[in-house]
Amino acid sequence: MAAPNGVPSRPVLPATLVEVAGHRLRDAILSGQLVPGQKIVEEQLCADLGISRAPLREALRLLAQQGLVEHLPRRGSRVTEWSPSDILQLFELRHVLERHAIETALPLADPDRQLEPIRAALDRMDNAEDALDRDDAHRDFHAAVVTLADNRQLDIALAPILLKLQLPMAKNLREEAHQRDAADGRQRHRAILEALESNRADIVVAALREHGHLDYLGLDTGAAPPADS
Numbered sequence: 001m002a003a004p005n006g007v008p009s010r011p012v013l014p015a016t017l018v019e020v021a022g023h024r025l026r027d028a029i030l031s032g033q034l035v036p037g038q039k040i041v042e043e044q045l046c047a048d049l050g051i052s053r054a055p056l057r058e059a060l061r062l063l064a065q066q067g068l069v070e071h072l073p074r075r076g077s078r079v080t081e082w083s084p085s086d087i088l089q090l091f092e093l094r095h096v097l098e099r100h101a102i103e104t105a106l107p108l109a110d111p112d113r114q115l116e117p118i119r120a121a122l123d124r125m126d127n128a129e130d131a132l133d134r135d136d137a138h139r140d141f142h143a144a145v146v147t148l149a150d151n152r153q154l155d156i157a158l159a160p161i162l163l164k165l166q167l168p169m170a171k172n173l174r175e176e177a178h179q180r181d182a183a184d185g186r187q188r189h190r191a192i193l194e195a196l197e198s199n200r201a202d203i204v205v206a207a208l209r210e211h212g213h214l215d216y217l218g219l220d221t222g223a224a225p226p227a228d229s
Helices: 015-031 042-050 053-066 086-105 116-127 133-146 150-173 181-198 201-218
Strands: 070-073 076-079
Touching: 015 042, 015 053, 015 133, 015 150, 042 053, 042 181, 053 070, 053 150, 086 133, 086 150, 086 201, 116 133, 116 181, 133 150, 133 181
Parallel strands: none
Antiparallel strands: 070 076
């Protein structure tokens, strides 16, 4: 059936069911309960979540738009598995948007006030109770950096990139060999904050580039790291 404007209509589903399913699936993916490449068994998830297939499939559709799930023709869905090339390109995109935001925003008119969301995100990283909380704070930190430019379209463009990067980075942080890197990661974010407090765009851009370069190397993808610029 088509709506009056000619756009195919979609059954209206209870938003709460779709949202709850989406949040729980996202947490399961980022916490490692569902791993990259794993097939999603709808019957099992419906039973686990206590919902029917309609809200589950809508949640999966939204997660696919965010890049966390991919649909396979005639084979259902699976958790997205990024290639080294995909991850490299995502880091490059993040840096391009962050660099533009910083070069647009700095010097800041009121650094104490404008940097408060970044300080708050760093505090959350320091005090995170688990890897998922730390990953969310990490994403919010980078989002707050770009928000300094006061450009809504930049914020919208960055959000899916940060979410996609959260998948391989969360996987890495869960591995015991990388747990020792958590403190180092927080220190590198403090270095970005200190660069921002200098109120000089060139210093901040250099700190962001170094941070992204080391993040990528820490993923151990086997591909070449981002080039310095």
